[in-house]
Amino acid sequence: MTIEDALRKIEILRRISGDKGALAAERETAYRLQKTLMARYAIQERNVPEAPVTTAGSRLSWSYWEELLDEFDLRLNHFGSRGSAKVGNTVAYIKLDTNQWWIEEKAPGVCKITVRDRGIESLRNYLKAHAPRSYSFFRR
DSSP, rough: OHHHHHHHHHHHOOOOOHHHHOOHHHHHHHHHHHHHHHHTTTTOGGGGOOOSSSSSSGOOOHHHHHHHHTTTTTTEEEEETTEEEEETEEEEEEEEETTEEEEEEEEEEEEEEEEEEEEEHHHHHHHHHHSSOOOOOOOO
């Protein structure tokens, strides 16, 4: 591996963050790999270019959203870059390419968006407060 390869890998590792769906262990591993590469190739912090804020490669995959919804026994239906899950009397819609989600309440003749946010962690916090509780001690 050359220094250029190490710099490229460090830049990619810096893109891993919680708002893109990475878990704490994944973020910690990415950080440690960065530091190891920098020490091994004697790369200083100022020599590493900043990672771009948004790139096509930084999008989440459906597996992150499915894993989150599975924590609350919710089923994700998706087609292309949009998905949805029924949460009690509401529906959560997810737009994969922008990492956005919103909650829509449906009443007879009226559909109203009540919550709109971005990122997996914010949806997890919403579901902790609003998802129906499952009191079973085992999963099917």
